[in-house]
Amino acid sequence: MRFEILGPLGVRGPDGPVALGTPKNRAVLAVLLARRQHRTSAAALADAVWSGRIPKNGPKNIQVNVHRLRRALGGGDRIRFADGYQLVLADGELDAWRAQSLARRAELAHSAEESGRLLREALALWQGDPYAGYEDLTPIRPEAERLTELRMTLLERRIDADLSAGHHTDLIAELSALTTEHPLRERLHARLMLALYRSGRRAEALSRYHHARRTLITEIGLGPGPELRTLEQRIITADPSLLGPPPTCTCIAARLPTSEPKAPPPSAPAPPRTPLRLVPDPPRPARRITAPLPPAQPPLGRDRAAAPDTTHPSSAEPNASLQSATAPPRRPRQPSTPPAPAQLTPPLRTFTGRPTPLAHLDAALDSGQHVLALVGTGGVGKTALAVHWAHRIRSRFPDGQLYVDLRGAAQSPPLRTEQVLARFLPALGLPTGRVPDQPDDAAALYRSALHGRRVLVLLDNASGASQVRPLLPPGAGSLALVTSRNSLRGLVARDDAHTLTLKPLPPPEALALLERLLGEQTIRAERTAAAELARRCDHLPLALRIAAARITTGTNRVGAIGSLLARLTEQHILDELSLDDDPGTAVRHSIDRSYAPLPPEQKRLFRLLSLLPDRAVSPETAALRAARPVPRTRRLLDQLAASHLIESPAPDHYRLTGLLRVYATEHVARTDLPPQPLNGSSTPASTRNPAGYG
Numbered sequence: 001m002r003f004e005i006l007g008p009l010g011v012r013g014p015d016g017p018v019a020l021g022t023p024k025n026r027a028v029l030a031v032l033l034a035r036r037q038h039r040t041s042a043a044a045l046a047d048a049v050w051s052g053r054i055p056k057n058g059p060k061n062i063q064v065n066v067h068r069l070r071r072a073l074g075g076g077d078r079i080r081f082a083d084g085y086q087l088v089l090a091d092g093e094l095d096a097w098r099a100q101s102l103a104r105r106a107e108l109a110h111s112a113e114e115s116g117r118l119l120r121e122a123l124a125l126w127q128g129d130p131y132a133g134y135e136d137l138t139p140i141r142p143e144a145e146r147l148t149e150l151r152m153t154l155l156e157r158r159i160d161a162d163l164s165a166g167h168h169t170d171l172i173a174e175l176s177a178l179t180t181e182h183p184l185r186e187r188l189h190a191r192l193m194l195a196l197y198r199s200g201r202r203a204e205a206l207s208r209y210h211h212a213r214r215t216l217i218t219e220i221g222l223g224p225g226p227e228l229r230t231l232e233q234r235i236i237t238a239d240p241s242l243l244g245p246p247p248t249c250t251c252i253a254a255r256l257p258t259s260e261p262k263a264p265p266p267s268a269p270a271p272p273r274t275p276l277r278l279v280p281d282p283p284r285p286a287r288r289i290t291a292p293l294p295p296a297q298p299p300l301g302r303d304r305a306a307a308p309d310t311t312h313p314s315s316a317e318p319n320a321s322l323q324s325a326t327a328p329p330r331r332p333r334q335p336s337t338p339p340a341p342a343q344l345t346p347p348l349r350t351f352t353g354r355p356t357p358l359a360h361l362d363a364a365l366d367s368g369q370h371v372l373a374l375v376g377t378g379g380v381g382k383t384a385l386a387v388h389w390a391h392r393i394r395s396r397f398p399d400g401q402l403y404v405d406l407r408g409a410a411q412s413p414p415l416r417t418e419q420v421l422a423r424f425l426p427a428l429g430l431p432t433g434r435v436p437d438q439p440d441d442a443a444a445l446y447r448s449a450l451h452g453r454r455v456l457v458l459l460d461n462a463s464g465a466s467q468v469r470p471l472l473p474p475g476a477g478s479l480a481l482v483t484s485r486n487s488l489r490g491l492v493a494r495d496d497a498h499t500l501t502l503k504p505l506p507p508p509e510a511l512a513l514l515e516r517l518l519g520e521q522t523i524r525a526e527r528t529a530a531a532e533l534a535r536r537c538d539h540l541p542l543a544l545r546i547a548a549a550r551i552t553t554g555t556n557r558v559g560a561i562g563s564l565l566a567r568l569t570e571q572h573i574l575d576e577l578s579l580d581d582d583p584g585t586a587v588r589h590s591i592d593r594s595y596a597p598l599p600p601e602q603k604r605l606f607r608l609l610s611l612l613p614d615r616a617v618s619p620e621t622a623a624l625r626a627a628r629p630v631p632r633t634r635r636l637l638d639q640l641a642a643s644h645l646i647e648s649p650a651p652d653h654y655r656l657t658g659l660l661r662v663y664a665t666e667h668v669a670r671t672d673l674p675p676q677p678l679n680g681s682s683t684p685a686s687t688r689n690p691a692g693y694g
Helices: 023-034 042-049 058-072 095-107 112-123 141-164 168-181 186-198 202-220 226-236 320-326 355-366 382-396 417-427 439-450 465-471 489-495 507-518 520-525 527-536 541-552 560-567 587-595 600-609 619-626 630-642 658-671
Strands: 002-004 010-013 079-081 085-087 371-375 401-405 456-462 479-484 498-501 647-650 653-655
Touching (some): 023 042, 023 058, 023 085, 141 186, 186 226, 355 371, 355 498, 371 382, 382 456, 382 479, 417 439, 417 465, 439 465, 456 465, 465 479, 527 560, 600 630, 630 647
Parallel strands (some): 371 479, 371 498
Antiparallel strands (some): 002 010, 079 085, 647 653
């Protein structure tokens, strides 16, 4: 049996994946795996699984979860109980152990090639963030962070091995992406500078140093450390000891297939992206792998000639001109394989919660779905969740990741098919001048480019199914992940899409997000006020992040939550949930982008719903208020629900709540002449407090 923690939690038996059951079962297993060397009581498991908010029967529920896990894992011997629960693992059953074993073997390797191969095998065991979906549980967080750092350490060692083996040209694209993703890791910047220098790109190597220096000063207020500073000086002086072995020759992989290769099944392991060697590397004596930065030469003395200032490091050799005249002609350097696109935006460092949607997405992917859609109201966190999950699973799509904001809910017009493909096709290897002007031709070429590949395509902020459909990849090898405020029913009907409606955060997760943003000490001091702040923000991540930004940038943090809370009245809450220096980051602006595109008839009904009681109403009641036929009103209500501007808690029941209700109340007061409410209240609708704000 194999236990997987280097990515989404999983267990594989002789017959394939083991069904672990509910998210609570998986959370218990995650804690037992993280604490595999210790016994854990039922109370401690309950405290971890429910994040300190244990229900009355929590420990008893844990016993049920453990019983189900024992049954799933093949018997009671797997989880033993003696003053606490402990998971029993045999040698080699845990993927993290296998990764560490391969890393130890790489340390003892006799060649750079062998070391790099073993480290690549170890890194391939990571399928995403360790304990993905459960990494925020208190007992798991230190272990997840340790394994994340272990992966980066092994990655840096693998890069060192590749540099020692002479693969510096092939590393440039990878290191460029890594330094963008991890801008504060100076070792990655140093390796990129060295790879560029050894590839004859000395000016670019120095430019990368200055870029790294600016980044470090901007982010942490400190300049580069000794390693980067020393390497810069050695590049400036063309230190001959920086020269490595000659680059290995690689061929260009055809980016657009000329035949029709069969796409691998979704369950097949990702094929390695190893370039084809045209010329074998020359034999090298057996040796231990050391750091790729050779020691600096002694300073130049008066009796030593300074190295010439040239753009190619090989010209720093003595008598270079004489050697070039007498040596056999040098074989032309072959271009390296074009890098796979890596267009995903960076994930939010403070992303919190969402274990159930993440598990839902994992299950949908494992079941073979190739079109997944995250839908929900504005500000609910669709993009953050999509990007977070996409980074977790990107290793399953080794041929690249494409990303585009389709501007489906923006002030500017939505992107057209030809505009998107003008970005995607060059990223897939097609020269810019060959992109067809006609959308149908470009879409056909796009499908051909993706055929037989495993690519993740993230289509963010879609306006509707018709905008998305030409951009869906063909076959089962790739995945389209779509986000939209629209329900995308057309994709479900015609394209076998699997949709997940994202709801606001559960109250405990909303409070956990505030704690992540404001700090544990701030929340502990004003826990009741923080919970009320989360409620008034409708537990929406966007609103919570704006509120937290206002608090953290204030002059006084003491009592800041209560102070902001006092200003979040119905009349002012949308004004307060905005940022003066970024007008686009505001709850009102977010709702504007959903409301503005509506037809006038839908807009009017949306506004008039704010005049009805704050509870679910029937189409008949809404029709009476809107003075429209019931069938027409029912259709308008269904369209508003599909746009996630109102809720439909049950068939033929519709409700306008929270911040959306406040927004509608503002507009009805400006646009309509509100008649008396149906409940007979004599209070004008625009001055009532239907959303429950202070």
